[in-house]
Amino acid sequence: MTGNSTLTKTLAVFWLVVIVAIAFIAFSKKPMLDTSMMSLLPASEQQPIVKTAAEQMGGAFSKRLIILVSSEDKQARQQAVKQVVEKLSPVEQVESVIWQLDGLAIQQSQQALFDYRYALLTDSLVDAIDDDKTSKIREQALGRLLNPMGMSSTRLVDDPFGLMAAWLEQKSVDISIVPKDGFLGLVRADNTYLIVVNLAADAFSMNTQQAVLSVYQPLIPKLADTGVTLESAGLIIHADAGARQAKQEMSTIGLGSLIGIILLMFWVFRRLNIVGLMILPVVVGCFVATSIAFMIFDRVHIVTFAFGAGLIGVAIDYALHFLCERQVQDSVLRRILPGLLLGLLSSVLAYLALAVTPFPGLRQMALFSVAGLIAAWLTVVLWLPLLTRNIQADSFHAAEKLANWQAKLPSLAHYPRTIGLSLLLVTVFAVCLIVQGKTEDDIRLLQTSPPSLIAQEQRVQNLLGVHSGTAFMLIPCEALDDCLNKEQALKPTLKQLKQQGRINRYRLVSDEVPALSEQDANVARVTKLYEQELNGLLSQLGVPEVLGQKAMASFTADSDKRLVPAQLNQALFNPTAGLIINSEQYGKATVVSFSSPKKLNGDELALLQQAVPDIILVDQVDAISSLMANHREQLLVWVSLAYLCVFVILAWRYKQTVWRILLPPLLASTFTLAILMSVLPGINLFHLMALILVLGIGVDMGIFLTETRHAAQTWLAVTLSALTSLLAFGLLALSYTPILMHFGLTVLFGLTFVWILSTLMRQTPEQGGHVETR
Amino acid sequence: MKRLIFALSLLLTVTTANAELSYELLAKLTDAPQSLSGKFQQEKTLSEFDVSIMSNGHFVYERDAFIEWITEAPIESQLKMTPDSITSHQGQSEMLSMDSQNNPAVKVISQIFFAVMTAEWDTLADYFDAVGEQQEQRWTVTLTPKEDTLRQTISGVVLQGDKLLKEVTLLEANGDKTHIKFSDLTQ
Numbered sequence: 001m002t003g004n005s006t007l008t009k010t011l012a013v014f015w016l017v018v019i020v021a022i023a024f025i026a027f028s029k030k031p032m033l034d035t036s037m038m039s040l041l042p043a044s045e046q047q048p049i050v051k052t053a054a055e056q057m058g059g060a061f062s063k064r065l066i067i068l069v070s071s072e073d074k075q076a077r078q079q080a081v082k083q084v085v086e087k088l089s090p091v092e093q094v095e096s097v098i099w100q101l102d103g104l105a106i107q108q109s110q111q112a113l114f115d116y117r118y119a120l121l122t123d124s125l126v127d128a129i130d131d132d133k134t135s136k137i138r139e140q141a142l143g144r145l146l147n148p149m150g151m152s153s154t155r156l157v158d159d160p161f162g163l164m165a166a167w168l169e170q171k172s173v174d175i176s177i178v179p180k181d182g183f184l185g186l187v188r189a190d191n192t193y194l195i196v197v198n199l200a201a202d203a204f205s206m207n208t209q210q211a212v213l214s215v216y217q218p219l220i221p222k223l224a225d226t227g228v229t230l231e232s233a234g235l236i237i238h239a240d241a242g243a244r245q246a247k248q249e250m251s252t253i254g255l256g257s258l259i260g261i262i263l264l265m266f267w268v269f270r271r272l273n274i275v276g277l278m279i280l281p282v283v284v285g286c287f288v289a290t291s292i293a294f295m296i297f298d299r300v301h302i303v304t305f306a307f308g309a310g311l312i313g314v315a316i317d318y319a320l321h322f323l324c325e326r327q328v329q330d331s332v333l334r335r336i337l338p339g340l341l342l343g344l345l346s347s348v349l350a351y352l353a354l355a356v357t358p359f360p361g362l363r364q365m366a367l368f369s370v371a372g373l374i375a376a377w378l379t380v381v382l383w384l385p386l387l388t389r390n391i392q393a394d395s396f397h398a399a400e401k402l403a404n405w406q407a408k409l410p411s412l413a414h415y416p417r418t419i420g421l422s423l424l425l426v427t428v429f430a431v432c433l434i435v436q437g438k439t440e441d442d443i444r445l446l447q448t449s450p451p452s453l454i455a456q457e458q459r460v461q462n463l464l465g466v467h468s469g470t471a472f473m474l475i476p477c478e479a480l481d482d483c484l485n486k487e488q489a490l491k492p493t494l495k496q497l498k499q500q501g502r503i504n505r506y507r508l509v510s511d512e513v514p515a516l517s518e519q520d521a522n523v524a525r526v527t528k529l530y531e532q533e534l535n536g537l538l539s540q541l542g543v544p545e546v547l548g549q550k551a552m553a554s555f556t557a558d559s560d561k562r563l564v565p566a567q568l569n570q571a572l573f574n575p576t577a578g579l580i581i582n583s584e585q586y587g588k589a590t591v592v593s594f595s596s597p598k599k600l601n602g603d604e605l606a607l608l609q610q611a612v613p614d615i616i617l618v619d620q621v622d623a624i625s626s627l628m629a630n631h632r633e634q635l636l637v638w639v640s641l642a643y644l645c646v647f648v649i650l651a652w653r654y655k656q657t658v659w660r661i662l663l664p665p666l667l668a669s670t671f672t673l674a675i676l677m678s679v680l681p682g683i684n685l686f687h688l689m690a691l692i693l694v695l696g697i698g699v700d701m702g703i704f705l706t707e708t709r710h711a712a713q714t715w716l717a718v719t720l721s722a723l724t725s726l727l728a729f730g731l732l733a734l735s736y737t738p739i740l741m742h743f744g745l746t747v748l749f750g751l752t753f754v755w756i757l758s759t760l761m762r763q764t765p766e767q768g769g770h771v772e773t774r
Numbered sequence: 775m776k777r778l779i780f781a782l783s784l785l786l787t788v789t790t791a792n793a794e795l796s797y798e799l800l801a802k803l804t805d806a807p808q809s810l811s812g813k814f815q816q817e818k819t820l821s822e823f824d825v826s827i828m829s830n831g832h833f834v835y836e837r838d839a840f841i842e843w844i845t846e847a848p849i850e851s852q853l854k855m856t857p858d859s860i861t862s863h864q865g866q867s868e869m870l871s872m873d874s875q876n877n878p879a880v881k882v883i884s885q886i887f888f889a890v891m892t893a894e895w896d897t898l899a900d901y902f903d904a905v906g907e908q909q910e911q912r913w914t915v916t917l918t919p920k921e922d923t924l925r926q927t928i929s930g931v932v933l934q935g936d937k938l939l940k941e942v943t944l945l946e947a948n949g950d951k952t953h954i955k956f957s958d959l960t961q
Contacts, residue, residue, distance in 0.1 A: 101923070143851045143862045146829050148816060148843065148887070148944070148954060155948075156820050179923040543825045550823075716914055 012382045019288060019375070026291035032205050034299035048586040050618050051419040052060045053474055057578050057591065065197040065465030066460055071227050072191055074181070080228040081183055081193050087215050093208040095200040099193070101179035108520065110168055112570065116563040117164040118526045118555060119519035124167060126450075131523040137161055138533040142540060143686050157550045160537060161529065163481065171512075172573070175467035188463050196443050203236040204299055206243065213240050233460035238449045246302040246737055253731040260727040261316070268398040268720060269323075277387060278319045281379040285315040289372030297364055303686075303739055304364050311369060314347060315376030316724050318699050320717035322380050324399070325708070326388060333385055339707035344377045346649060346703065347696045350642045362689065369696075402719060405713040418762055427667060430674035437674070440682025441628040459549055468682055471600070473592040473608065475617040480565055480582065483590040484515035486612045490592070493611045502604060506594035509576045530555060632685045639692060646699055654706055660761050661706055665698025675749055680742075690743045694750030701758060710763040722755045795893040797904060803913055805937050805961075806893045809836045811957035816845075821949030839890050855884050882924065890931065890942060902931065911936040 067084060071077040081099055089097050121129075128137050141161045177194060178185045184194040185428070201208045213236070220230045258279075265275040289308055293300045318340055325336050348370050355366035412419045449457075457740050465644070475490070477483040487510040497503045514522065530552065538548050568574045581589040600617060608615050641668065669691045673703045701718040708714040727746065732744025811834040818827040831846040843853040852863040860883075882901075889897035898917060899903070901924060906915030915929040925947060932943040938959055944952040 139849070139851070140862075142849055143853070145818070145827065146816070146845050146849075146851065147853060147862075148952060156823060156825070180919060182921065317836075541827050542848065543823070543827065546823065547823055 003647075005176070008382070008386060008408040015378055015382045019081045019284065021600065022288055022291045022295070025139075026295040029294055032202070032207075032299040034301040034347070040295065047616070049581060049583070049589055050474060050616060051593055052474070052583050052586050053581050054618065054620055055590060056581060057472065057593075062203050062235040063199045065199060065216070065232060065236050066198065066464070067195040067216075068192050068229075068231040068460055068463065069195065069223075070189065070192040070229045070231070070256075074191075074773055075225055076226050076228050077191065077193055078181065078183065080223045080226065080230075081195060083223070084195055084216070084219055084230070087214070088195075088217060091211050092198050093205075093211045095198040098196040098198070099183050099184055101177070102744050109570070112567070113167070114158075114164055114533060114564070115558055115561045116519075116561050117159050117167070118523050119562055120167050120514065121163065121525060122170045125163065126522070126525065129529055134529050134532045135536075138537045139528060141537055145541065149154065152201050156538075156541075156543070157547055158554050160534065160551055163526070174461070186463050188465070191766070194464075197234075203234070203239050204243075209236060209243065212236060218260060224454075231455045231456050231460055238457075241449055242737070243302065246305075246740070249735045249737060250305055251303070252746065253735065256731050257724075257727040261724045264723060264727070272687055274323065277323065277384060278316060280383070280387075281319045281376040282311070282315045284379040285311055285372040285376030288375035289368045293364065293368045293369040296367065301361055301364060302737070303328075303361060303743075308365070308368050310371060311372040311376070312628075314373060314697055314700060314721075314725075317343065317704070317717070317721040318377055318380040319384065320720050321704050321714070322384050323388070323716040324713040335382070335626055337381070339704055340377065340381070342653065342707075343700045343703045344373060346646045346699050347373055348695045349649070350647055350699070359635075365689070374760065389739070398718040399712040402716050405761060406715065406762070409759055411759070417513065417755050423667070423760070427670060428567060430670045432469070433674040433677055434670065437677030438682040439629065439632060439684060441625045441632060441684050470593070471596070471617070471619040471621075472657060473580075473594065474589050474618055475592065475612055476589040476614055476616070478586060478588065480590070481516050482509040482589055483588065484513065484565075485517060486592060486615075487592065488515055488518055489606065489612045490615070493607050494592075494594075497604060497607070501597070502600070503594050503596040506592055508577070509565065509579050509590045510574045512568060513563050516562055516564075519562050526555070526559070628685050632683075632688060635685060635688045639688060642692065642695060646695070650699075650703070657706055660763070661699060661702030664702060664754045664757035664761060665695050665750075667757055668698060668750050669694055671753050672746060672749040674749055676746060681774075684742075686739055686742050687746050690746035691750060693729075693747055694754060697721070697751060698754040700756065705758065707763070715762075718758070719755065722751050725751050791839075797899045797907070800906070800913070800915060801891075801895050803908070803911075803937075804893050804935065804939070807837070807938070807961040809834070810892075810938070810961055811835070811958060813957045814843075815955045815957070817953045819951040819953070821951070835891055841888065841891055855887060857884065857888065860884055883927075886928075890933065891939070893939060932940075 069077055070085065071600065073081065085097050085099050088094055125137065128134065129504075138564050142434065144162045144165070145156070145160075176187050176189055180193070186192050186194055192389070197212070199208060199212065203209070216232075223230055261281065262275055265278050267274065269275060269278075286308065289311065291304075292299075293304060294311040321331070321336060321340065321343075351366040351373070355363050410419060412423075443759070473484050475483050477486060487508045491508065491510075494503070494506050494508075498506065509516070534551060535545075535548055535663065536546070538551075565576060568576050581587075583589065584767045599622075605617050608617065643662070647658065647662055650661055672694065673683065673687070673692065676687055685724055701721065702713050704718055729744045729747035729751070732740050733748050735741045735744060776897060805866050811832065813832045814830060816829045818829075819825070820827070829845050829847060831844045833841065833843050835841040839856065841855045843855070845851045845853075854861045854863070878891060878909070885897060888894065889901075900917055901921070902917035904917055912934070914932065914934045917933070919925045919928055919930070927947055928944065929947045930945040932941075932945070933939060934941040938956075940956055942952075942954045944954075946952070
């Protein structure tokens with residue numbers, strides 16, 4: 001006995017050391033909270049090149065904070081820009097702040113293209129030369145040369161027809177940012193300057209959010225006093241809003257449920273130290289789970305914590321069970337250990353089923369839960385016997401009261417026909433509802449950012465002339481030049497679609513850098529133009545003939561120069577940035593970005609494929625929605641498998657009574673799904689995840705009840721555990737974060753049904769279940 | 775003593791040359807007619823080749839509405855500017871049409887040209903610093919761009935006139951020069 005107790009003590013101390021060690025390792029890492037719904041989903045289903053393209057296009061958005069500074073008063077506006085820049089520049093997490101546009105740099109960057117003037121022709125020049133209307137170009141050039149406000153440099157020898165000027169003019173149509181009073185001005189908003197903040201780190205890092213936004217956000221009201229409006233866009237804003245809302249809700253909801261649980265426990269046990277003992281395993285469980293999650297994952301998702309809130313209910317189960325049983329017998333541990341172990345095992349198994357799914361989010365939740373459960377369980381088994389040695393818990397009063405009340409409730413044993421039949425009817429009805437029910441996998445339903453932020457983002461994007469289009473076309477190829485050739489082949493189709501109003505605008509890499517073959521063709525066109533029109537032009541202007549020879553010499557010198565995409569990287573604003581995929585691993589491709597009033601369908605795709613057979617039409621929102629649908633179906637299989645696994649284990653120990661354990665959570669899940677499907681637009685993946693929790697808690701309840709043959713104190717324990725879970729999740733149903741709300745709602749319904757069904761299916765004294773406890 | 779006189783005369787010259795001719799003063803000196811038409815003589819000098827290209831024609835403008843710039847020789851061509859667009863015609867065909875809403879370069883250039891032609895000194899003050907001198911009715915003012923971007927194309931504008939603008943010299947960044955002389959002005 002002494003040896004035994006020494007061992008117990010050693011193990012208890014050892015467990016304490018483990019907890020401290022885990023905490024120490026975990027918090028030496030910087031915690032990052034993830035709020036992106038995307039990261040919950042596996043991305044691997046997309047072709048790697050599509051994924052790379054999507055990441056590359058999103059990359060700029062995620063590492064940038066864009067600020068618009070607006071005011072009627074120019075002075076105030078300029079002052080405000082300087083103030084923002086002054087505050088943000090020294091922040092460590094800010095890589096650079098761009099707020100000026102150097103006119104010289106623009107000139108240099110345009111100058112760099114000048115060498116390629118003969119190879120870069122605008123569409124209208126190409127058409128004119130191909131249609132033998134070169135005289136029109138000559139007249140145009142004359143007009144250009146005689147124009148009093150000579151548009152950009154007219155170079156009589158180097159570029160008498162103004163080929164480069166025409167090229168740059170066409171390009172500048174797309175420009176939405178212009179230098180203005182030495183600041184970045186916007187073409188579409190007169191009284192606005194632009195500031196671009198490049199972040200040094202991940203927008204999801206709480207550290208970055210804190211550092212950057214704690215400096216930026218106080219400036220908004222401060223500058224508003226001087227009549228200056230600040231508007232911003234960028235992932236960091238949304239990530240911060242999401243994290244903040246989730247954190248705030250988690251703390252109010254968490255605190256609310258904790259207070260509720262403590263009051264409940266106190267009401268039942270009437271002793272503070274007992275309440276403390278109850279909470280201890282929960283606290284240790286949550287603490288260890290959080291530590292391990294931060295230790296293993298770079299970012300921990302907010303949903304993981306929401307899911308983790310469910311731990312409270314399950315973890316408190318063990319403690320309740322232990323304390324309630326302890327009133328009956330002193331050597332309680334030995335007696336309830338099989339039940340506790342089985343409870344742990346079944347829950348861990350259910351969660352591990354999640355861990356082998358392809359969902360990164362689910363894996364994280366599974367690990368979080370498993371770690372938390374094991375820690376809570378170990379705390380109960382290793383610490384509680386030592387801590388409760390001198391404590392007499394007395395909950396008989398409550399247990400008896402509950403038992404008496406429950407005895408009055410109908411049960412399946414008392415009214416097998418009525419209850420059995422009505423259960424059957426309700427189940428059939430529920431199944432009918434589920435079969436007819438809809439699913440709703442649109443990721444946009446899960447949008448967590450407040451509408452005002454989304455509207456601001458939209459406005460900024462409109463002014464900048466960018467669209468965070470989630471749809472784009474991808475043209476794969478062996479060598480980049482092939483992509484450009486394919487784009488050339490695609491262009492007539494795009495023009496046609498634009499004419500028909502099926503797409504609004506599109507952007508091609510080859511509009512900036514034509515394929516080499518096209519550049520060759522352009523030089524041939526210019527040769528024709530020079531042969532036919534150069535002398536005529538010069539004589540009309542009345543300039544010496546020698547200039548014609550010089551112009552020809554200049555043409556010969558530069559006519560073999562070709563522009564390749566890599567050269568544009570040196571440009572100040574690379575118009576092809578993000579549109580070229582050049583990955584060693586996944587291959588090469590170019591992105592055709594476009595916006596369309598309606599989603600492109602099979603018709604348009606067929607047209608596009610006629611021009612470029614291997615073109616890929618990517619719609620990220622669509623892709624994610626179908627991914628969610630896919631995985632919703634898969635998850636259903638996983639949930640069924642988890643039930644099956646648990647069933648096999650339980651059947652081995654409980655034989656025929658296994659239905660009493662499994663039926664309540666199973667039917668509860670069915671009823672819950674039926675209700676959700678009739679009140680919500682549809683169910684999705686996240687409702688199913690919540691049902692896994694219902695399974696875990698429900699099966700635990702069933703096991704404990706069966707272990708003690710539905711003893712009164714066990715009923716008290718499971719009732720309290722159900723109530724604590726309801727408190728924890730029920731409050732989540734009030735959340736403004738859609739995903740948390742759905743979670744809460746599902747578990748709220750699920751557990752209520754589990755308790756009602758367990759009560760209906762309880763073992764009555766006549767069946768060997770005992771209400772008497774001593 | 776000689777030195778002192780020299781120094782004084784130098785100082786005097788400097789002050790005369792720098793006599794501030796503010797935009798306010800210019801506004802007082804000049805008329806800003808609602809509409810104006812007249813003839814022009816343009817000489818474009820291409821510095822690199824020491825070549826001049828001459829042209830002439832007539833123009834009409836309606837304040838805040840449009841400027842028509844009709845070249846008669848060496849070829850016939852018509853340029854019409856409105857605050858929002860530049861369109862050029864040769865014979866019956868439209869050669870070049872640009873919408874300033876979408877093209878910031880067009881916007882700036884048409885704004886400046888409008889401002890020069892119609893003596894909108896306020897607008898010019900946004901883009902240029904002015905230095906000038908005045909002798910009785912005649913004045914000369916040199917405008918230098920405030921911003922690098924504008925300086926890429928225009929290194930300066932020299933305006934001369936009395937009640938009305940009589941001569942414009944546009945100095946391009948690459949050394950080219952456009953000199954326009956107005957005559958037969960009728961309001």
